[in-house]
Amino acid sequence: MNKINTPEIVFYQKLGELFYAVAAADRVVREAEYKVLSTLVEEEWKQMDDYQDQFGADAVYQIAIVFEWFDYERMDAEDCLTGFSNYYKKHKKLFSVKRKQLILRTIDKIANSFRGTNKSELIMITKLKMLFNTN
Template sequence: MEEMEKLHVLFYQKLGELFYAIAASDKIVRKAEYKALQQMVLLEWKNMDDYKDSFQEDAAYQIEIVFDWFEYDNLDANECFKSFTEFYKQNTSLFSKERKKLIWKTANVIANSFSGMNKSELIMLGRLKLLFS
C-alpha cells in the first residue's frame, strides 16, 4: 500500500476515534449511536472516495472498526478527541470543505440518535466546531 493510501486509511481510523469520542462523551455508548454511525458509513462515507485498506475493503469501514474497538476497550472520550485534534492539525490538507461538512453531519447524527443531544455531546460538538473554524 502506498503512503497516500496509508494516510487515507489513517484518516478514516481517526474519524472512528472522533465519532467514538462524541458517542462516549457521556460515558455511555448506546446501540442507537453505533447504528447511526453504521448508517452514515454505508450511505455517505463509502461514496466519499475510492481508497482501500490492506484487505482491499473500502477504507471508510475503518471508521466502524476503530469505533467498535475503542468501545470494547472503553477508552476515554477526551483522550480520543485530543488524538483526533493532533491528527487534524498535522494533516489539514486531508480535511476538505466537503469532508468537514460530512464529519459535522455524522457527529450530529450520532449525538442526536439517542433521545437528543445531552450536555456532554454538546460540549464535544462545540470543541469540534472550534477546531474546524
C-alpha cells in the first residue's frame, strides 16, 4: 500500500459526502443505506486503489467515516451535493471513467436499498449525471 497525503484523502471524504447526500435526499438515512455503502466500500471501492492514510488504515474507509459523521451531524443533502460538485469541478482529473462508473453504481445501489429510488434521490442522481456529462 502507498501512503497518501491529505489532498488525496479528501477525494474519499468527498465521495462520503456525495453518498451521504443521496442517502439523505429524503431527509432520512436508513440502516439499509448504511449496509449497502459498507458492502460496496469493502467489495468494490477497496479494489479501486491501494492507498493508506497517515494512520496506516486503508484510505477508502474515509468514505464511510464521512458518511456516518454527516449523518450524525444531520448535514443538509443539497449542501453536500454542492460541496461535492465544487470539488469535482476543481479536480476533474481525479475522476476517471472507471471511478465515475463506480460512483454512479454506488449511488444507484444506495438509492435502491430501501424501497427503491424515490423522487428526491432520483433528482440528486440526475444532477450528478449532468455534472459528470459536462466538460
